[in-house]
Every structure is written in structure tokens, then in C-alpha cells.
Amino acid sequence: MSINLTTPEAQIRENRLSSITGYKGSIKDLAAQANGCSLKSGERGFTQTTACSLGCAQGQLVLIKDAAVVGHSAIGCGSDTIQSNINNRRGQFSRELEYTNINYINTNMTEEATVFGGAAKLREGIREAYRRFNPKVIFVTTSCVSGIIGENVSGILDGLAEEIPVPLVPVHCEGFRSKLWASGFDAAFHAILTYIVKPAEKKNPNLINIINFSGIGRKEVVRLLGRLGLVPQFLVQFTTVDQLSKISEAAATLSFCGTLGSYLASGLEEHFGVPYIKSLQPHGVAGINSWLRELGKVLGREEEVEKLIAEETAAIVPELEELREKLKGKRVVIGMGPSFSQNYTRLLQELALEVVWAASWHFDQRHDYGEIPATILDLAKNEKDISACVSELQVHEINNLLRQLKPDLFVCRHPGMAIWSAKLGIPTIFINDEYQSFGYQGLINFGNRVADTLANPTFVQYLASKIKLPYTNWWLEQDAFTFLGEAPPKKKERITKAVV
Amino acid sequence: MAKAAKKIKVIEQVRYSCALAALHSVLAIDRAVPILHAGPGCGQRLSTALSTTNGYQGTGYAGGHAMPCTNSTEAEVIFGGEKKLKELITHSLEVMDADLYVVLTGCTADIVGDDSTEVARGFQKQGKPVVCAQTGGFSGNNFVGHELILGAIIDQYLQPSEEIEPGLVNVFSIVPYYDAFWTGNLEEIRKLLEAIGLKANIIFGPGGGVDALNKVPKAQFNLLLSPWIGLTNVKQLEEKFKTPYLHYPVLPIGPTETSKFLRAVGKYAGLPSEQVEASIAELEKPYDYYIERSADYLLQARVGLPSRFITISDSFYALGISKFLVNDLGLLPGTQFIIDNIPAKYQADLEEEFKDLSPTISAPVVFTNDSGTIREKLRETKFRGKPLILGSAWDQMIAKELNGYQLSVSFPAADRFILNSTYIGYNGALRLAEDIFSVLVSSNY
Ligand code: SF4
Ligand code: SF4
Numbered sequence: 002m003s004i005n006l007t008t009p010e011a012q013i014r015e016n017r018l019s020s021i022t023g024y025k026g027s028i029k030d031l032a033a034q035a036n037g038c039s040l041k042s043g044e045r046g047f048t049q050t051t052a053c054s055l056g057c058a059q060g061q062l063v064l065i066k067d068a069a070v071v072g073h074s075a076i077g078c079g080s081d082t083i084q085s086n087i088n089n090r091r092g093q094f095s096r097e098l099e100y101t102n103i104n105y106i107n108t109n110m111t112e113e114a115t116v117f118g119g120a121a122k123l124r125e126g127i128r129e130a131y132r133r134f135n136p137k138v139i140f141v142t143t144s145c146v147s148g149i150i151g152e153n154v155s156g157i158l159d160g161l162a163e164e165i166p167v168p169l170v171p172v173h174c175e176g177f178r179s180k181l182w183a184s185g186f187d188a189a190f191h192a193i194l195t196y197i198v199k200p201a202e203k204k205n206p207n208l209i210n211i212i213n214f215s216g217i218g219r220k221e222v223v224r225l226l227g228r229l230g231l232v233p234q235f236l237v238q239f240t241t242v243d244q245l246s247k248i249s250e251a252a253a254t255l256s257f258c259g260t261l262g263s264y265l266a267s268g269l270e271e272h273f274g275v276p277y278i279k280s281l282q283p284h285g286v287a288g289i290n291s292w293l294r295e296l297g298k299v300l301g302r303e304e305e306v307e308k309l310i311a312e313e314t315a316a317i318v319p320e321l322e323e324l325r326e327k328l329k330g331k332r333v334v335i336g337m338g339p340s341f342s343q344n345y346t347r348l349l350q351e352l353a354l355e356v357v358w359a360a361s362w363h364f365d366q367r368h369d370y371g372e373i374p375a376t377i378l379d380l381a382k383n384e385k386d387i388s389a390c391v392s393e394l395q396v397h398e399i400n401n402l403l404r405q406l407k408p409d410l411f412v413c414r415h416p417g418m419a420i421w422s423a424k425l426g427i428p429t430i431f432i433n434d435e436y437q438s439f440g441y442q443g444l445i446n447f448g449n450r451v452a453d454t455l456a457n458p459t460f461v462q463y464l465a466s467k468i469k470l471p472y473t474n475w476w477l478e479q480d481a482f483t484f485l486g487e488a489p490p491k492k493k494e495r496i497t498k499a500v501v
Numbered sequence: 502m503a504k505a506a507k508k509i510k511v512i513e514q515v516r517y518s519c520a521l522a523a524l525h526s527v528l529a530i531d532r533a534v535p536i537l538h539a540g541p542g543c544g545q546r547l548s549t550a551l552s553t554t555n556g557y558q559g560t561g562y563a564g565g566h567a568m569p570c571t572n573s574t575e576a577e578v579i580f581g582g583e584k585k586l587k588e589l590i591t592h593s594l595e596v597m598d599a600d601l602y603v604v605l606t607g608c609t610a611d612i613v614g615d616d617s618t619e620v621a622r623g624f625q626k627q628g629k630p631v632v633c634a635q636t637g638g639f640s641g642n643n644f645v646g647h648e649l650i651l652g653a654i655i656d657q658y659l660q661p662s663e664e665i666e667p668g669l670v671n672v673f674s675i676v677p678y679y680d681a682f683w684t685g686n687l688e689e690i691r692k693l694l695e696a697i698g699l700k701a702n703i704i705f706g707p708g709g710g711v712d713a714l715n716k717v718p719k720a721q722f723n724l725l726l727s728p729w730i731g732l733t734n735v736k737q738l739e740e741k742f743k744t745p746y747l748h749y750p751v752l753p754i755g756p757t758e759t760s761k762f763l764r765a766v767g768k769y770a771g772l773p774s775e776q777v778e779a780s781i782a783e784l785e786k787p788y789d790y791y792i793e794r795s796a797d798y799l800l801q802a803r804v805g806l807p808s809r810f811i812t813i814s815d816s817f818y819a820l821g822i823s824k825f826l827v828n829d830l831g832l833l834p835g836t837q838f839i840i841d842n843i844p845a846k847y848q849a850d851l852e853e854e855f856k857d858l859s860p861t862i863s864a865p866v867v868f869t870n871d872s873g874t875i876r877e878k879l880r881e882t883k884f885r886g887k888p889l890i891l892g893s894a895w896d897q898m899i900a901k902e903l904n905g906y907q908l909s910v911s912f913p914a915a916d917r918f919i920l921n922s923t924y925i926g927y928n929g930a931l932r933l934a935e936d937i938f939s940v941l942v943s944s945n946y
């Protein structure tokens with residue numbers, strides 16, 4: 002398994018990481034089967050709307066400060082840039098930057114473009130993006146429409162290279178190519194690795210790349226790494242193109258999310274010599290300890306790290322004990338992307354909560370450095386096994402699962418999930434901020450949030466008493482995984498060049 | 502008067518979405534559920550755009566990730582997706598509790614050439630309440646999509662009625678969810694029509710639903726309260742059920758327009774004019790009370806009052822708000838930007854309306870869906886004092902640049918949390934005045 006920067010696009014996760022979207026079983030079984038990469042994805046006869054690569058790719062790129070994005074699609078595919086603009090505003094607020102709107106243009110492909118191609122509009126979009134935003138780079142994201150009609154995006158960009166004096170970068174993230182929307186992260190990072198990042202002229206031994214999402218809580222990372230004399234830089238949202246070009250100078254890369262960081266961090270390691278710290282992610286005590294220890298090992302600073310860990314851990318012991326006493330034995334179901342799901346399965350147990358089921362929206366059997374994700378191996382070492390499923394945002398499954406398990410709490414990530422547990426009257430925590438449980442203090446903060454959520458469930462109870470679920474009585478009586486069938490034999494046919 | 506904006510074909514800043522985004526018109530019908538035959542990401546991003554970042558309306562009964570979807574990937578692109586769609590519909594009928602299932606296609610299905618309508622017809626033949634609208638995003642925007650969905654329901658689902666119910670009026674107007682005030686607005690239209698003695702049959706929102714749909718063929722007439730959206734549907738109803746229609750293009754905001762509107766409807770419905778006049782007199786009272794009470798402020802605040810107002814909005818709001826601000830609040834219009842990609846054949850009529858905002862006042866109109874074009878035009882304009890920009894959350898930036906006031910009334914109203922507010926009628930005008938003047942008093946002019 003390696004990252005190939007000579008191809009125009011990243012391979013999709015199904016092929017690269019043997020990722021799956023349908024499964025029911027347990028953590029230990031997942032880990033065991035991942036060992037031989039032998040898990041096959043289950044397919045469903047009934048599916049609800051999921052998400053696509055374009056969103057993940059565009060959501061990252063459009064927040065790079067002095068870049069512009071041209072979305073080559075029909076207008077609908079550009080609709081979530083409204084949310085991106087809100088993320089932009091929040092990020093600017095937290096960094097005390099001046100407010101701006103994102104630099105995004107949609108090529109507004111119409112019927113005509115599906116017949117005659119959209120080259121003229123794409124050229125106009127790029128010219129306008131350059132004229133209006135004066136960006137340092139222009140990313141062009143593809144879509145199902147541009148992909149299916151066989152638009153030669155790279156060719157069109159090459160044709161403009163003379164005229165537009167900044168890099169024009171194709172980002173291949175057509176939604177139909179992969180069932181894993183996380184493939185879109187890889188598409189964006191592939192574009193960054195191939196077009197933006199330059200080999201380091203000199204290394205900075207104190208600079209640490211931190212791959213995160215919005216970075217709202219980054220001050221705590223600054224504080225902790227600062228104690229080791231290290232300086233974090235947060236990727237990729239709110240960086241400049243110039244900064245991105247130099248991320249190869251860092252001494253190491255850490256990630257907040259194994260799903261998000263896999264491609265960029267592994268690519269930096271393999272092609273630019275920046276070690277990727279292949280630890281647990283820094284959620285809760287075990288997570289942060291592993292993050293720091295592995296970093297310490299790579300930088301040869303084990304002793305300082307141990308001292309830091311000892312001090313920081315000691316500082317939270319009394320509060321943690323109090324929380325554990327309060328939360329002990331409360332039953333929780335988790336529904337998140339794989340890396341967060343696995344990390345939260347661990348950290349909720351640090352709070353003495355009982356995880357009765359861990360759902361993840363997909364599962365990567367490998368990360369890009371070729372190994373099984375450390376988080377699942379860590380969980381599999383525990384004596385107790387935990388039931389688990391891979392459920393690509395299928396709320397009909399989650400609905401019946403929750404009705405059957407009746408947990409005290411549902412903890413989820415991904416906008417649009419929280420409502421479906423709330424409608425069942427189950428207290429629900431939606432985790433938007435990736436720093437929610439970061440490190441030592443984060444664990445305490447999160448534990449308190451759990452306690453607060455359990456303390457007043459009236460809102461979800463009222464909701465549940467009033468609403469009708471959108472399901473038939475028949476469905477409500479079925480097993481949650483009725484529609485999750487066996488994996489079909491792998492199709493041999495590959496998409497022909499004509500429609501690529 | 503309208504200046505043809507430099508013909509830019511690309512779009513900076515999304516102010517409407519694709520035809521499939523009109524899936525929200527299905528969600529707005531109680532007991533109807535959409536079934537998407539689309540890519541994996543379409544449903545989510547359209548839902549985020551219209552139901553989240555537009556007033557935070559929420560997904561309701563079966564929106565968001567509850568919507569059945571084929572999530573079409575390579576297999577459906579290469580081999581076609583009809584089989585998968587058929588399987589999905591079969592199971593959706595088992596799993597989702599609804600009285601009407603509306604199959605909607607996205608770009609993938611339509612480009613690949615799936616005959617989704619035919620698949621739906623197979624279910625109709627078995628007596629299942631399934632219809633299909635081909636709403637591939639490339640074929641038009643969400644206004645077109647809204648019309649396509651209504652068209653499909655009228656064509657494939659509605660049955661003729663034996664009797665006509667006198668006084669029953671079907672209302673077709675603003676587009677659900679896209680107009681973040683849609684529920685409050687439709688409710689206000691209902692109250693207004695009921696006040697003059699009509700029975701409003703409104704499909705969308707609470708109190709409507711599949712029951713209201715089933716009553717559509719019984720109506721005495723159809724009321725299209727819209728500059729252009731929905732015209733094809735009322736014509737279609739005229740053809741299918743011989744129901745006549747009244748097309749009233751101005752969204753009534755404020756006493757001048759609302760009273761005019763009620764008189765026109767009353768006359769068309771054959772109501773005695775004394776009855777209508779008596780209702781109007783009653784309806785105007787609360788409005789007049791509040792305006793009298795706040796008039797001192799409305800006048801004194803003119804120091805900081807907007808020198809000109811600019812709408813950057815769909816044709817509903819651009820026209821309705823302009824009429825109110827000109828005729829009832831005595832403000833003056835600057836350029837009005839109309840962003841809904843109004844078909845050329847309707848543009849002239851709309852421009853006429855802006856020529857006659859009042860007997861003495863007209864406003865220039867620019868038809869464009871591109872914010873870069875709007876920004877450049879506004880930068881060229883000389884404003885004496887602060888302009889008032891009535892648009893969307895995108896416009897905070899240009900308002901800041903122009904040192905103006907800004908209020909989001911249109912999509913995307915990402916900086917508003919909206920439940921049952923309305924901008925329609927007498928009440929809605931008060932609400933709009935509250936919102937505009939709240940912006941004024943909370944800024945240091
Ligand atoms: S434009 Fe097409 S592909 Fe994009 S969201 Fe709309 S229907 Fe889906
Ligand atoms: S699945 Fe395809 S068409 Fe749908 S939003 Fe994603 S890229 Fe656009």
C-alpha cells in the first residue's frame with residue numbers, strides 16, 4: 002500500500018483501504034477480519050441518502066485562505082458551500098480574522114453542458130475566479146455530471162496554464178465513484194500533495210503538523226506541545242497556500258482523526274520524509290497519552306513526554322473520579338465515522354460509561370501506511386468485546402437498533418444524525434467540534450457535558466411523546482439489519498474510459 | 502429599464518439550488534415522502550442548503566438522511582439504475598409510512614437515461630400511490646423543480662372530482678423551504694382569504710398535506726400568488742379539471758398591496774364587495790395602530806435611515822418588498838437584483854411592475870444569479886447615506902463594504918432562525934418593519 006503521486010487522482014477507498022460500508026458483528030471480529038483484509042462490504046436492498054466525496058473535498062479546499070475553488074457541476078452540487086461559508090465565518094471569528102465570503106464559483110452546468118460539454122463554462126469559471134479573487138491557486142472540483150459526460154478537466158486546465166499564472170489544480174471527487182465520502186478527503190489531499198507541497202529546503206525540528214477540521218479548540222494543543230518546546234501548525238483549513246507548500250518542513254504529523262488524516266499524513270511521510278505518528282487519536286487520556294508518547298519516540302523526547310503526561314494526568318484525577326462515579330454504568334450507543342467511533346468507544350469507557358454498541362459510518366481495514374488502524378487493534382485487546390456495525394448513515398437501521406437497545410445516551414457525529422435518536426426520546430450528544438474531548442481537560446469537559454445531558458432529558462422526551470416516526474409498524478418490528486445482505490461477488494467490470 | 506448584466510454564465514454564491522432541491526416541496530406535504538434516484542451526496546447537500554442553512558428549519562417528518570435514495574454509484578452509471586430504483590421503491594413502500602411517494606431523479610439517473618417515470622408507472626398500475634418527477638439538477642433550478650413536482654402529482658396522481666365546492670380556493674404561491682418563511686407566509690395567506698369568506702386549500706405545511714391534495718380538483722378556482730413560478734401548474738389544472746385560475750403576481754406585503762389583493766380575489770370569487778371591504782377595514786386596524794404608535798421613531802430614525810433600499814432576492818420578495826417599502830413606508834428604491842433565473846418570457850411583465858411601483862416611483866431591475874455581477878454593479882453605485890440591503894447571508898460582506906444595513910430575507914438566510922414568522926399581509930409587514938428597524942437600532946448610525 003503506498004501513495005502514488007504520479008497519477009492524476011487518488012484511488013478510491015474501496016480499492017485502496019478495502020473500506021466497507023455494510024457490516025454487523027463486533028469490534029473483535031472487525032479487527033480479526035481486517036487482519037487479512039477479508040471483510041466484504043454488505044449491500045442493502047433499502048438505502049437512505051448518504052453523502053459524497055465532493056462534499057468532503059470541497060469542504061476542506063474552500064477554507065484554504067488564499068485559494069479559490071471552481072466547482073464544475075450543476076448548481077445543486079454547490080449548495081453546501083453555504084455551510085462552508087458558515088464554517089469560514091466561525092473559523093475567522095475564532096482566529097480573529099477579518100470576515101470574508103469563501104472564494105467559490107460554480108460552473109452551473111445545464112442541459113446544454115450535458116450534451117456539448119462544459120468546457121466553455123469551466124474556462125469562464127476559472128477566469129472569473131482569478132479575476133475576482135486573485136487567488137494563489139485555483140482548485141477545480143469535479144462532480145457526477147462532469148464525470149459521466151467525460152469532461153476532460155485536466156486537458157481544459159492545461160489549455161489555460163499559459164493564460165492564468167497560478168496553479169490550476171484538478172480535484173477528482175465525483176460522488177458516484179465511491180460509496181465512501183471520505184474518499185473526498187483523499188482527493189483534496191492528493192491535489193495538495195501533488196500540486197502544492199514542495200520538498201523541504203530545510204527542516205524545522207520543532208514544527209509539528211496537526212491535521213484537524215475547524216481547529217476551534219487548537220489553543221490547548223498549542224499549550225501542550227508548547228510545554229515540549231514544539232510549535233503546532235493546523236492543517237488544512239485557514240492555512241495559506243504558501244504555508245501549505247512548506248508543510249514538508251515539519252518534524253512530524255499528528256492527526257485528530259485517522260479517517261481524515263490517513264492520506265495526507267502518509268503522503269507526507271512517504272514522499273516528503275515527514276514521519277506520521279501512528280498512534281491513537283488524542284481523545285481522552287489514553288488517546289492523548291498515545292499521541293504524545295508516539296510523538297516523543299519519533300522525536301527522541303520520551304522523558305519530557307512522560308513528565309508531561311504524569312503532570313497533566315495527575316491534574317485531572319480528582320475530577321475524573323467524581324465524574325466516573327456519577328456516570329458509572331450508563332449505557333451508551335455510538336454512531337460516528339470510523340476513527341471517531343473507535344476513539345470514542347475507548348474514551349467513553351474512561352468515563353465509566355458502558356458502550357453497548359459502536360456504529361461507524363464506514364470502516365477502513367487499512368490506513369494508507371499499510372496497517373490496520375491502531376484504534377481498532379487497541380479496542381480488540383480488551384477482554385470485553387463490543388457489538389458493532391458499519392452503517393453508512395442508514396437511519397432506519399439506527400432507529401431500530403436504538404429502539405431495541407434503549408440506551409441512556411446516543412453520542413453521534415455527522416450533521417443530521419442527532420434528530421433520529423432524539424425522536425426516540427434518547428438523550429443525544431452531537432459532536433461537531435473535533436476538540437470536544439481533546440486531551441485531559443477535554444475529557445473532563447466532555448464528561449460534564451454527558452452529565453448535563455443526562456440531567457435534563459425533557460426536551461427529547463417531549464419530542465418523542467409528540468412525533469410520529471416516518472416508519473411503518475412493519476418496519477418498527479423488524480430486526481435493524483433486515484436489509485443488510487451478504488456481500489455480492491466482486492464485479493469484474495471496470496468503468497470504461499468513455500465515461501471516465 | 503432593466504440593464505442586461507454582462508452575460509456571465511457561472512455563479513458565484515449559491516442563491517438557489519437545483520431542480521432536485523425541490524424535494525423539499527414533497528417534504529412540505531404532510532404524509533408524502535420523497536424517494537431519490539440520485540447520487541449519494543445530492544440528498545444531504547440539498548437538505549443542508551435548504552433546511553439547515555436557510556433559517557435552520559430542520560428536516561421534519563422524513564427529510565435529511567431519512568429520505569430513501571438509490572445512492573447511485575458506478576454500477577448504476579454503467580449498467581443503468583432502473584432495477585435498483587424498482588427495488589428501492591418496493592422497499593420504501595414497506596418501510597416508510599406515507600400516503601404518497603414521490604420519486605425524484607438527480608443528474609446521474611437522468612444523464613444515464615433511466616426511464617424512472619416508467620418504473621414509477623409500474624407501481625401506479627398496481628394501485629400504489631407512487632409518482633415520478635424527473636428533476637435532474639442540470640435541467641433547471643429548484644423553482645423549475647417545484648413546478649415539475651407539482652406537475653407530476655397533478656398528472657399522475659390527482660383524480661377528477663364529481664362536485665365543485667363553492668368558495669374553495671387552491672393556493673399556489675411561494676416555494677416551501679426555499680422561502681424560509683414559507684409556513685408562516687402560507688398560514689397568513691390562509692387567514693387573509695378566510696377573513697374575506699373563502700376557504701383556502703393549501704397543500705404545503707401544517708393543515709395541508711395529502712388530504713389537501715386530494716381536494717384540489719374540487720376547488721372553485723386556483724389562486725396563483727406568484728410572479729411566474731407555478732403558472733404552468735395552474736394552466737395544467739385548468740386543462741385537466743377545467744378549474745379557472747387567477748394569476749396575481751404581487752406578493753402582498755403591507756396595507757396598500759394586501760387590500761388591493763383581497764379586493765382582486767374577492768371580485769374574482771364573486772364575493773359581495775361590502776363583505777370584502779368590511780373585512781379589509783378590520784384587518785387594517787391592528788396595522789394602523791402599530792404604525793401610528795411607532796411613527797415618531799420611523800420618522801426620527803430617518804437620520805440613519807437607508808438612503809436607498811436594494812433587494813437581492815427572488816422575484817416574489819423583490820417585488821413584494823419593494824411595493825411595501827415604497828407605498829407604505831415611503832422609502833426609495835435603488836437597483837433591484839432578481840436572482841431566480843426568471844425565464845425571458847416573464848421578464849417584461851415583471852419589469853413593468855417595477856416601473857410602476859407607485860404612480861411616481863420606479864426602480865431599475867437587474868436579472869442575474871451571479872454575486873460577482875451584483876457586487877460590481879453595487880460598487881459602481883454612488884450612495885448618499887447608508888443603503889439597506891435586503892438579500893441573503895452572503896450580502897453581509899457587500900453591506901459592510903458599502904457601509905450599509907443588511908437583513909437576510911432570502912435564501913440562504915443562514916444568519917436567521919425562523920419558525921413561524923411571516924412577511925405577508927398586514928401582520929407580515931409589521932414583522933418586516935420590526936426586523937428592518939431592529940437592524941437600524943442595533944447598529945450605531
Ligand atoms: S445538481 Fe444534480 S448531482 Fe448535484 S445535487 Fe442537484 S441533482 Fe444532485
Ligand atoms: S453524488 Fe454526485 S451529483 Fe450528487 S452531490 Fe455528490 S457529486 Fe453532486
